Amino acid sequence: MSLTVTPLYAGLLTLLYLVLTVRVVRYRRGNQISLGDQGDSQMAKRVRVHGNWAEYAPLVMILLLITELQGAPALVLHLIGAAFLIGRICHAVGVSQTPQIMPLRVVGMVLTISVMILTSLGLIGHSLL
Numbered sequence: 822m823s824l825t826v827t828p829l830y831a832g833l834l835t836l837l838y839l840v841l842t843v844r845v846v847r848y849r850r851g852n853q854i855s856l857g858d859q860g861d862s863q864m865a866k867r868v869r870v871h872g873n874w875a876e877y878a879p880l881v882m883i884l885l886l887i888t889e890l891q892g893a894p895a896l897v898l899h900l901i902g903a904a905f906l907i908g909r910i911c912h913a914v915g916v917s918q919t920p921q922i923m924p925l926r927v928v929g930m931v932l933t934i935s936v937m938i939l940t941s942l943g944l945i946g947h948s949l950l
Contacts, residue, residue, distance in 0.1 A: 826895055827886045830902035834878050837909060841871040844917075863919070870913050877933055881905050884940040891947055901936055908932025 845867045849855070858864040885905075889898050912929025915922040 822890070822892075824886070824889055826898035826902060827882070827889045830885060830906060831882055833902075833906055834882065834909065837906070837913070838871075838874055838878065841867075841874055841913060845871050866917065866919075870916050873912065873916070874909055877937075878905075878909065881933070881936060881940070884937065884944065887944060888940055891944070893943070901940055904932050905936045908936065 845864075848864055848867050852861060852864065854861060854864050858868060885898065885901055888901065908929045908931070910929070911925045912933065915925030915927075915929055
């Protein structure tokens with residue numbers, strides 16, 4: 822079985838991660854912040870956006886991979902991947918702004934949590950059949 826959908830979203834999500842990483846590194850260099858956030862709220866916000874991605878993306882990518890390996894239809898896999906990617910972008914943009922754009926942040930988290938719940942339940946259901 823050749824994987825076709827998971828690699829696409831792994832690549833796209835990695836590019837998003839790199840954008841978030843560059844935002845942190847540039848701010849650190851521009852403001853001479855070596856470790857932590859040194860009380861700089863903008864630095865703290867960038868680190869948190871970056872960290873939030875890192876907390877959710879690996880697990881969702883594992884769920885997507887297992888779902889693809891279980892033979893889920895490509896449409897379902899794309900819905901999972903696209904919803905998660907859109908959710909992560911919405912969350913990052915919403916949290917990154919000052920003041921935060923709460924509707925974007927909320928949409929981002931709703932999409933993220935929904936993907937996790939639905940994919941988990943689908944995998945559990947499939948394994949019980």
